[in-house]
Amino acid sequence: MILSGVLTMTMVYASLAPEAALRSTFGESVSGPVADIVVRNWGALIALVGAMLIYGARKPPVRPMALTVAGASKAIFVALVLSHGGRFLGYQAGIAVLSDVLWIMVFAAYLLSVRRTPTGDLKVGSVGTA
DSSP, X not given: OHHHHHHHHGGGXXXXXXXXXXHHHHSOOOOSHHHHHHHHHHHXXXXXXXXXHHHHHHOGGGHHHHHHHHHHHHHHHHHHHHTTTTTTTTSHHHHHXXXXXXXXXXXXXXXXXXXXXXXXXXXXXXXXXX
């Protein structure tokens, strides 16, 4: 989670240099004050997801929420990029898609394994009794 969080937080770059971030990620840019606000906000939100992953790595009670939100965010990004065919895959977006798919699988595996692990709240003789 820490590695994924740190990598995800690198998108703070879009908050600091929105046009450069768009060019390196997608090979294109948009301009104007609205685009500047939207891209900066996008970068900040992605960085916050990264921070949440790092926090969740250190705080087990919030880990499932952090992984669920980060996984959903990454899945939406992957779907949006792929919805344009291979147009953006030759840029950093292609690397991000591959990386995000791998992280989504890791997050899902962890969340599924935690769901199947007994919590310790069961008492002997309590299973199947009303």
